[in-house]
Amino acid sequence: MAREISSTFYGTSSVHITDGVTSIFVDAFLTRPSFARLVLGRLRSDEAAVDWALHKGGVDKLDAIFVSHSHHDHILDAPAVAERFGARLYGSRSSLNFGKGEGLADELMEQIAGGDSVEIGDFTVRIIEAPHSPGNISPGTIDGELASPCHTLSFKDGGCFVFHFSHPAGNILVLPSANFVPGFLRGLRADVVYLGVGALGRQSAEFQRAYWAETVGELRPRLVIPVHWDHFGRPLSKSLKPIPYPADNVRATRNVLREAARGSGIALHFPQAFDTNTVAAPS
Numbered sequence: 001m002a003r004e005i006s007s008t009f010y011g012t013s014s015v016h017i018t019d020g021v022t023s024i025f026v027d028a029f030l031t032r033p034s035f036a037r038l039v040l041g042r043l044r045s046d047e048a049a050v051d052w053a054l055h056k057g058g059v060d061k062l063d064a065i066f067v068s069h070s071h072h073d074h075i076l077d078a079p080a081v082a083e084r085f086g087a088r089l090y091g092s093r094s095s096l097n098f099g100k101g102e103g104l105a106d107e108l109m110e111q112i113a114g115g116d117s118v119e120i121g122d123f124t125v126r127i128i129e130a131p132h133s134p135g136n137i138s139p140g141t142i143d144g145e146l147a148s149p150c151h152t153l154s155f156k157d158g159g160c161f162v163f164h165f166s167h168p169a170g171n172i173l174v175l176p177s178a179n180f181v182p183g184f185l186r187g188l189r190a191d192v193v194y195l196g197v198g199a200l201g202r203q204s205a206e207f208q209r210a211y212w213a214e215t216v217g218e219l220r221p222r223l224v225i226p227v228h229w230d231h232f233g234r235p236l237s238k239s240l241k242p243i244p245y246p247a248d249n250v251r252a253t254r255n256v257l258r259e260a261a262r263g264s265g266i267a268l269h270f271p272q273a274f275d276t277n278t279v280a281a282p283s
């Protein structure tokens with residue numbers, strides 16, 4: 001049994017997790033169309049961008065992709081990446097409707113809901129439902145097959161998931177969209193938390209405090225990796241930059257998180273793309 005798991009960040013909330021045997025992605029959004037293209041619409045997965053990112057990150061096999069919600073900055077490349085490796089795509093009905101539209105075979109898709117648990121290799125993946133971060137630009141569900149190229153706003157969120165990966169070597173939680181329900185993570189522990197912070201800098205101090213308490217406060221990780229703060233219209237081949245103000249206020253987010261973590265013994269690391277972290281079982 002593997003004694004170590006490593007997790008690699010791919011921008012936004014895309015994270016690759018492996019124990020050397022089982023290989024899993026959250027979201028796998030790699031194309032990152034420019035903001036100009038988002039306004040014009042007609043989004044589609046770009047094979048060259050996907051190739052480049054997977055090669056750079058060293059992903060050469062994949063068992064599963066867990067899609068947190070069906071906004072384009074989470075799901076756009078998931079069907080293409082699933083198909084490339086014969087990996088299974090797990091997501092909401094809306095996410096599966098995009099998979100169908102993209103021609104992904106039914107046997108490579110499985111619908112999930114809050115409260116479900118999925119076993120893959122030595123990983124147990126717990127699915128937790130949570131609301132989208134405040135300021136959802138495309139709420140609702142994708143009710144029929146959706147095929148690319150399609151407009152940004154046709155990617156309705158379809159409901160949002162948080163993923164808890166437990167493994168004999170340790171636990172990782174990925175929370176893509178910055179929101180919570182009181183008590184939603186109660187009883188869970190994680191060594192590392194990929195904490196969605198999109199638009200967090202624009203929320204009230206009360207929201208920010210409650211968000212930290214309901215996530216990091218419950219999970220008590222040794223490391224918090226803030227995610228979804230980067231300008232997702234820039235390609236992964238360039239260094240990550242914050243989403244520009246006033247679309248978000250990443251400077252405020254950094255200050256809030258630093259203040260919350262101060263004196264807690266919890267490390268905080270704002271990642272660049274392809275930063276890898278390792279969790280190892282105590283020997």
Ligand SMILES: [Zn+2]
Nearest residue numbers: 069071157177
């Ligand atoms: Zn979203």
